[in-house]
Amino acid sequence: MKSYRKELWFNIPERRGFINITDHVVQCLTESSIREGLCLINAMHITASVFINDDEGGLHRDFDRWLEHLAPHEPLDRYRHNDTGEDNGDAHLKRTIMGREAVVAVTDGKLDFGPWEQIFYGEFDGRRRKRVLVKIIGE
Amino acid sequence: MKSYRKELWFNIPERRGFINITDHVVQCLTESSIREGLCLINAMHITASVFINDDEGGLHRDFDRWLEHLAPHEPLDRYRHNDTGEDNGDAHLKRTIMGREAVVAVTDGKLDFGPWEQIFYGEFDGRRRKRVLVKIIGE
Amino acid sequence: MKSYRKELWFNIPERRGFINITDHVVQCLTESSIREGLCLINAMHITASVFINDDEGGLHRDFDRWLEHLAPHEPLDRYRHNDTGEDNGDAHLKRTIMGREAVVAVTDGKLDFGPWEQIFYGEFDGRRRKRVLVKIIGE
Numbered sequence: 001m002k003s004y005r006k007e008l009w010f011n012i013p014e015r016r017g018f019i020n021i022t023d024h025v026v027q028c029l030t031e032s033s034i035r036e037g038l039c040l041i042n043a044m045h046i047t048a049s050v051f052i053n054d055d056e057g058g059l060h061r062d063f064d065r066w067l068e069h070l071a072p073h074e075p076l077d078r079y080r081h082n083d084t085g086e087d088n089g090d091a092h093l094k095r096t097i098m099g100r101e102a103v104v105a106v107t108d109g110k111l112d113f114g115p116w117e118q119i120f121y122g123e124f125d126g127r128r129r130k131r132v133l134v135k136i137i138g139e
Numbered sequence: 140m141k142s143y144r145k146e147l148w149f150n151i152p153e154r155r156g157f158i159n160i161t162d163h164v165v166q167c168l169t170e171s172s173i174r175e176g177l178c179l180i181n182a183m184h185i186t187a188s189v190f191i192n193d194d195e196g197g198l199h200r201d202f203d204r205w206l207e208h209l210a211p212h213e214p215l216d217r218y219r220h221n222d223t224g225e226d227n228g229d230a231h232l233k234r235t236i237m238g239r240e241a242v243v244a245v246t247d248g249k250l251d252f253g254p255w256e257q258i259f260y261g262e263f264d265g266r267r268r269k270r271v272l273v274k275i276i277g278e
Numbered sequence: 279m280k281s282y283r284k285e286l287w288f289n290i291p292e293r294r295g296f297i298n299i300t301d302h303v304v305q306c307l308t309e310s311s312i313r314e315g316l317c318l319i320n321a322m323h324i325t326a327s328v329f330i331n332d333d334e335g336g337l338h339r340d341f342d343r344w345l346e347h348l349a350p351h352e353p354l355d356r357y358r359h360n361d362t363g364e365d366n367g368d369a370h371l372k373r374t375i376m377g378r379e380a381v382v383a384v385t386d387g388k389l390d391f392g393p394w395e396q397i398f399y400g401e402f403d404g405r406r407r408k409r410v411l412v413k414i415i416g417e
Contacts, residue, residue, distance in 0.1 A: 037140075038177065038274070046330065046331045058220040058223060058228075062231070080339045084336060089337065092340070098235065101380070101381055102239065105274035107144050107274070112272060112274065138142070139140050139142075175415070176281065190374070192373075197357070197362055209348070242379055251283070251411060255324050256322065
């Protein structure tokens with residue numbers, strides 16, 4: 001069995017944003033030389049997400065507005081987590097909806113995707129450097 | 140290490156619906172001859188879901204009503220994704236709540252499940268043929 | 279390839295609660311002797327969750343209040359699942375938001391975590407003994 005590990009670093013200049021990281025993960029898979037296995041991609045921070053969906057700007061605006069409706073950023077005193085001095089109580093909830101991780105099959109040296117699947121980093125408490133972990137195991 | 144891959148195809152005649160696909164996945168596991176490992180089951184489409192829950196009709200009606208409350212299908216102009224000509228903006232959000240994938244342990248040649256765990260395909264933009272990927276790795 | 283399996287049992291005295299199970303999973307990893315691979319941790323019950331987030335009491339109160347807002351326990355006749363004689367229709371929905379499972383990379387014999395990642399068991403229909411499965415594969 002082979003294994004491969006890499007950290008991808010991102011710095012989103014706003015509080016919230018989505019980045020298509022599919023090409024980064026494909027590059028990892030190429031470096032790993034793994035042909036058959038599983039690829040785990042996860043946010044290493046608990047106010048960010050890795051998820052799979054469509055690379056379409058309107059959808060990303062829908063996600064952002066929907067998440068703000070389900071877990072509003074303000075008022076800050078809405079969240080007991082913010083009593084600790086943080087202002088990111090909402091970000092923990094938003095990341096929970098979007099998910100921490102994706103697991104993708106590796107087949108014949110490729111990410112085994114349907115026609116529209118793309119991997120995204122979702123940031124809900126940005127303006128600082130944060131990490132995504134890529135771990136691939138297989139042969 | 141062994142690996143196994145299969146696509147399962149479904150065509151749900153309505154816009155939304157749930158199908159119990161556990162028997163299909165058990166059949167895949169039998170074909171794979173894998174006794175110890177991990178089994179990934181994921182929707183290959185971004186408006187559908189694979190999830191694990193109870194095979195109980197009342198619960199499925201609860202899921203459907205709840206998702207429609209959290210992310211209503213109409214009015215269509217509620218979603219910027221629908222500005223592209225699509226009418227499935229809601230389906231992307233519903234699938235996000237239900238999840239893209241399940242990872243199940245394989246132990247002694249069986250899906251290592253608790254007493255009520257069953258695997259479902261969740262469709263939120265049906266009336267066409269769509270796919271689920273089953274990937275199993277192990278020994 | 280090596281594989282390891284263990285069931286962890288919990289009995290939360292209230293209907294709902296969160297327990298930090300990270301130390302239990304670290305103990306499993308030590309017992310497994312696996313240095314590189316993937317670790318699956320999943321609830322074996324469909325009204326409970328395994329998720330990764332922050333070990334901060336205010337955040338846990340936020341999760342509890344938020345989930346109760348998104349899927350209220352009462353009135354019981356809100357849920358068709360409860361027509362079967364159950365009173366846990368809400369628990370199936372709450373668990374869906376929080377997720378069934380987490381997959382964690384194993385690197386150099388350790389859970390490959392970011393600075394604040396901790397693993398939790400989330401209970402939404404407690405007051406009885408319930409299980410979490412830990413399955414690790416690798417080398």
